[in-house]
Amino acid sequence: MHQVLASASRSACLHVLRGTGGALGVADVAEAVGLHQNTVRGHLDVLVEAGYAVRRTEAPRGPGRPRIVYEATSAPEDGSNYKLIAEVLAEYVASTAAKPAQAAAAAGRAWATGTHVPAEQPAETSHPDAHAVLDGLVRLLADGGFQPEVVHGGNEIHLHHCPFGDLAVTHPDIVCGAHLGILQASVAQLGGPVSGTRLLPLVQPQLCVARIDGEPAPARRPE
Numbered sequence: 001m002h003q004v005l006a007s008a009s010r011s012a013c014l015h016v017l018r019g020t021g022g023a024l025g026v027a028d029v030a031e032a033v034g035l036h037q038n039t040v041r042g043h044l045d046v047l048v049e050a051g052y053a054v055r056r057t058e059a060p061r062g063p064g065r066p067r068i069v070y071e072a073t074s075a076p077e078d079g080s081n082y083k084l085i086a087e088v089l090a091e092y093v094a095s096t097a098a099k100p101a102q103a104a105a106a107a108g109r110a111w112a113t114g115t116h117v118p119a120e121q122p123a124e125t126s127h128p129d130a131h132a133v134l135d136g137l138v139r140l141l142a143d144g145g146f147q148p149e150v151v152h153g154g155n156e157i158h159l160h161h162c163p164f165g166d167l168a169v170t171h172p173d174i175v176c177g178a179h180l181g182i183l184q185a186s187v188a189q190l191g192g193p194v195s196g197t198r199l200l201p202l203v204q205p206q207l208c209v210a211r212i213d214g215e216p217a218p219a220r221r222p223e
Contacts (some may be wrong), residue, residue, distance in 0.1 A: 005052075009035060014052055014072060023056070023069035036132040086164060090171040101173035102153045108181025112187070134212070136190045137183065141210075148210075159208040168201065176201040176208070183210060 001187045005011045007123060016032045017024060030040040047053040058089075097103035134154050141148040147160040161166050168175040180199040187197050200209040 001033060007043070009033065009039070013040060013043045014047055015051055017047075017070060020072075023058070025067050025069050026157055029070070050156075069157060077205045082120075083164075083167070086167055090167055090174045093174050094171060101177040103173040104177030105181035105184070107163040108178040108183075109142035109185040110181075111178075112182045112185035133187065136185060139209070140182075140186055146208075155212050157210040157212070159210060162208060187212075 005014065012033045013029050016029050025042065026037050026041045029044065030037045033040065033045075044053060044055070048055045048070070053070050053072050055068060055070055056071055060066045093103055093107075094100050131154075134150065134157075137157060138148050138150060141157065141159065145163040146162060149158040149160060150156070151158055162175075164175050176199055180197070183197045183199060198213065200211065200213040203209050
């Protein structure tokens, strides 16, 4: 479920809007969910900003200010709208790029380089060691929902889940290419004794493998 709906009260407000099938005012929703109108107004504003509801002003029905009402949209709660956008973009790259995998990797590198820093390095560490690079990659992959597991002395990271698993089945070159580009750019930003990164998609039905080429991370000494 989208983080906007992680609030039980906000989710209840949306449930009331959807159950009505029409537009409701703040007072109507507040009475239905048993919350103060100011609290409900805040929840409704968040729903509007996230695209789960729309706000409009009713036509005047007499003297006084027109009533502001809220109405639910058809936005899905499971994030499938993002999946739709990903599918549209994958289809576009597949049909327009001469080499879709390379184009996807380039897009992944550009995104990671321009908008994402996988880990902050301590100021005194100008050349991070293999552990710092590995920790940064694992943090990046964990944040992305890949469920990473470090194996083989730090030279491999097993990825037990792909957030775009369904799309990777139909467009593996594009999805995996984009992920590879992100890993490559992240390694470059982290620095350290790593010469490259490879991604082996679907070596098993639920497993992809990222291989780190370069100096392996030595075993940590007990502190």
